[in-house]
Amino acid sequence: MQKRFVTIWFxxxxxxxxxxxxxxxxxxxxxxxxxxxxxxxxxxxxxxxxQQGIVVGMVLADARAIVPSLKYFxxxxxxxxxxxxxxxxxxxxxxxxxxTDLPDGIIIDATGCAxxxxxxxxxxxxxxxxxxxxxxxxxxxxxxTPGKAWAIAHFGDQKSIISCDxxxxxxxxxxxxxxxxxxxxxxxxxxxxxRQIRDILSMPRxxxxxxxxxxxxxxxxxxxxxxxxxxxxxxxIEPYSERLPCLxxxxxxxxxxxxxxxxxxxxxxxxxxxxxxxxxxIFKCYRVDGNVQVxxxxxxxxxxxxxxxxxxxxxxxxxxxxxxxxxxFTLEAxxxxxxxxxxxxxxxxxxxxxxxxxxxxxxxxxxxIGADKFHRFLPAEHHWPERSVKIAxxxxxxxxxxxxxxxxxxxxxxxxxxxIWATAPIPDYxxxxxxxxxxxxxxxxxxxxxxxxREWWLEEGQLRxxxxxxxxxxxxxxxxxxxxxxxxxxxxxxxxxxx
Amino acid sequence: MLTQKADILFQLQKEILQLQGFRYKVSDDCIRPVxxxxxxxxxxxxxxxxxxxxxxxxxxxxxxxxxxFISCLLSSLMNNGGVSAWIGSSQKIFPSxxxxxxxxxxxxxxxxxxxxxxxxxxxxxxxxxxxLAAVIGEVAEVSFTASRRLQLAAEQSRVxxxxxxxxxxxxxxxxxTARWRISxxxxxIKDDMPGIGFPAWNxxxxxxxxxxxxxxxxxxxYNKLHSxxxxxxxxxxxxxxxx
Numbered sequence: 001m002q003k004r005f006v007t008i009w010f011x012x013x014x015x016x017x018x019x020x021x022x023x024x025x026x027x028x029x030x031x032x033x034x035x036x037x038x039x040x041x042x043x044x045x046x047x048x049x050x051q052q053g054i055v056v057g058m059v060l061a062d063a064r065a066i067v068p069s070l071k072y073f074x075x076x077x078x079x080x081x082x083x084x085x086x087x088x089x090x091x092x093x094x095x096x097x098x099x100t101d102l103p104d105g106i107i108i109d110a111t112g113c114a115x116x117x118x119x120x121x122x123x124x125x126x127x128x129x130x131x132x133x134x135x136x137x138x139x140x141x142x143x144x145t146p147g148k149a150w151a152i153a154h155f156g157d158q159k160s161i162i163s164c165d166x167x168x169x170x171x172x173x174x175x176x177x178x179x180x181x182x183x184x185x186x187x188x189x190x191x192x193x194x195r196q197i198r199d200i201l202s203m204p205r206x207x208x209x210x211x212x213x214x215x216x217x218x219x220x221x222x223x224x225x226x227x228x229x230x231x232x233x234x235x236x237i238e239p240y241s242e243r244l245p246c247l248x249x250x251x252x253x254x255x256x257x258x259x260x261x262x263x264x265x266x267x268x269x270x271x272x273x274x275x276x277x278x279x280x281x282i283f284k285c286y287r288v289d290g291n292v293q294v295x296x297x298x299x300x301x302x303x304x305x306x307x308x309x310x311x312x313x314x315x316x317x318x319x320x321x322x323x324x325x326x327x328x329f330t331l332e333a334x335x336x337x338x339x340x341x342x343x344x345x346x347x348x349x350x351x352x353x354x355x356x357x358x359x360x361x362x363x364x365x366x367x368x369i370g371a372d373k374f375h376r377f378l379p380a381e382h383h384w385p386e387r388s389v390k391i392a393x394x395x396x397x398x399x400x401x402x403x404x405x406x407x408x409x410x411x412x413x414x415x416x417x418x419x420i421w422a423t424a425p426i427p428d429y430x431x432x433x434x435x436x437x438x439x440x441x442x443x444x445x446x447x448x449x450x451x452x453x454r455e456w457w458l459e460e461g462q463l464r465x466x467x468x469x470x471x472x473x474x475x476x477x478x479x480x481x482x483x484x485x486x487x488x489x490x491x492x493x494x495x496x497x498x499x
Numbered sequence: 500m501l502t503q504k505a506d507i508l509f510q511l512q513k514e515i516l517q518l519q520g521f522r523y524k525v526s527d528d529c530i531r532p533v534x535x536x537x538x539x540x541x542x543x544x545x546x547x548x549x550x551x552x553x554x555x556x557x558x559x560x561x562x563x564x565x566x567x568f569i570s571c572l573l574s575s576l577m578n579n580g581g582v583s584a585w586i587g588s589s590q591k592i593f594p595s596x597x598x599x600x601x602x603x604x605x606x607x608x609x610x611x612x613x614x615x616x617x618x619x620x621x622x623x624x625x626x627x628x629x630x631l632a633a634v635i636g637e638v639a640e641v642s643f644t645a646s647r648r649l650q651l652a653a654e655q656s657r658v659x660x661x662x663x664x665x666x667x668x669x670x671x672x673x674x675x676t677a678r679w680r681i682s683x684x685x686x687x688i689k690d691d692m693p694g695i696g697f698p699a700w701n702x703x704x705x706x707x708x709x710x711x712x713x714x715x716x717x718x719x720x721y722n723k724l725h726s727x728x729x730x731x732x733x734x735x736x737x738x739x740x741x742x
Contacts, residue, residue: 352606445693475560477560496563
């Protein structure tokens with residue numbers, strides 16, 4: 001079968017993308033710049049700027065001398081790769097084999113595709129119309145080799161369809177730059193008076209190889225179809241989802257469980273092959289009456305273990321209302337992460353925080369009662385008791401400071417200090433008596449005071465003088481006086497219980 | 500002759516325990532808490548791991564002393580880098596204080612839930628998780644069935660469970676291996692010196708399967724439980740700083 005290739009050249013790829021983001025820039029001349037050897041070099045221009053004589057490679061200062069109103073923005077590194085790959089993936093609707101042609105084009109293998117659009121003209125028109133609608137300026141060509149199509153797209157006149165029989169004349173009169181050569185080779189060819197492709201076609205190959213190397217010959221052969229050009233098509237990422245339609249509507253929990261297990265096995269097999277794990281998973285049940293029942297789970301670390309994921313769902317299956325029956329189940333992984341497998345040990349079973357059983361347990365806990373219900377605490381750099389511990393953000397977070405052991409702290413700290421009534425003999429002595437929950441406690445032994453000031457950069461208020469006291473029955477309390485003894489509005493509080 | 504007899508009796512007792520289904524793993528030896536005189540009331544003289552211990556509390560002060568005693572047990576249970584779960588209805592434990600009982604506070608996972616049904620579910624699930632050092636649960640009510648489920652889960656996964664019962668009105672028979680009551684004792688200070696001594700407790704072992712109940716007065720000092728009969732008193736050189 002005669003091969004056909006479409007080449008699409010995005011002459012203003014980057015600036016067109018900028019215009020899509022900011023439509024108001026469309027009629028304004030602007031350029032993208034990048035620093036180079038201490039100067040700002042223009043890396044892309046839009047059509048209005050191009051018409052006024054600004055070209056890529058110019059120094060920004062020169063360009064602004066020509067067009068004082070020139071706007072300029074910082075270039076984004078890696079932008080063309082990203083844009084082209086997404087355009088190429090979008091173009092898979094026109095042909096299964098599409099590849100990016102950096103820095104500013106894509107190549108579509110249109111062999112056997114055009115007749116679906118009733119001919120090549122309609123096929124090309126369809127591609128170009130849709131790309132132009134998105135906002136890209138494109139030059140396109142279709143020919144029997146990618147090289148020839150590239151040459152026509154970049155250097156050809158109005159005609160963009162080169163049929164097999166008339167191809168050569170159209171191609172022969174193109175400049176040598178249409179062969180996709182390096183700049184040095186082109187200048188050398190031009191210096192020698194070889195300006196058009198037909199000039200070098202007539203020369204002996206050995207001479208060309210000696211003077212310009214193999215690359216020129218390879219490009220020539222590729223353009224003429226004497227050497228196959230290998231193109232690497234882009235592969236779209238298949239969504240991580242599975243579906244299971246049912247012949248008969250499912251109404252029982254057992255049925256739902258079987259469906260879920262089947263879907264999980266399918267999905268997890270694929271994930272295991274790719275070395276990925278699930279963080280978030282959505283299970284949807286489409287009911288006969290059009291209603292959709294949704295349950296979802298999340299995990300604390302990526303997992304592709306069917307049994308574990310099923311256990312997480314198991315808690316929630318009872319919340320599904322099948323009503324008249326479920327006819328379609330879908331399972332969709334909305335968050336995927338790479339699994340870093342660790343070496344398994346025969347002995348010295350992991351019992352620390354990395355214990356996989358513990359992570360599974362916390363997954364079940366967070367799916368049952370919520371992820372905010374379990375905490376791990378780390379020391380914080382504060383003296384104020386309420387702030388001296390902080391909640392760790394993850395299981396693996398390490399301590400930045402050590403736990404303090406030089407000062408006594410109660411094992412049971414009240415969330416909010418409770419006001420108590422207390423009698424203290426003289427300033428800064430521990431109380432003799434205090435009444436808490438209508439019970440009078442006689443203080444037998446006491447320790448203190450330990451003065452803790454509020455952190456003025458965080459909040460304002462009274463300081464605290466903490467006392468550890470023990471009553472006649474040996475019960476130990478942590479009391480404090482809020483404010484100086486001499487203040488009028490000091491108040492006693494109980495803040496904790498010692499073991 | 501006498502020692503020989505005692506040996507024979509000890510051996511026979513061991514055999515009886517085995518017949519009664521008492522299992523013991525040598526690997527537990529390195530982490531089991533050594534409680535001094537209390538050890539003699541346990542079966543085989545070994546603190547029963549992989550089982551449920553129930554602690555009765557009457558007041559908030561009791562919960563604090565009980566938490567302290569459990570922390571003492573945790574200090575040896577978590578000795579080898581283990582992780583524990585502390586499950587309750589609200590965050591009561593002040594993590595910094597656990598360090599005084601030689602427990603690494605950052606290796607304890609605190610889980611809070613207000614719903615009593617969820618609480619039991621959580622305790623059972625965590626008990627089933629192999630590799631945890633211990634699970635501490637604060638519950639008001641545990642039915643016989645629930646306690647048996649917990650006990651079986653603990654035996655299966657070899658995780659030790661501690662239940663702090665905070666409602667004495669509903670004390671019923673249950674399947675827990677041991678029932679304790681910890682209350683505070685006045686601390687001991689030399690010659691009426693000012694300050695407060697080491698935490699001292701009155702430890703009552705009310706019920707223990709295959710063992711002998713008893714009462715002890717103990718205090719926690721220098722990362723170990725000591726009997727109060729020969730008390731450890733702060734020496735003047737090690738007097739803690741106040742303020």
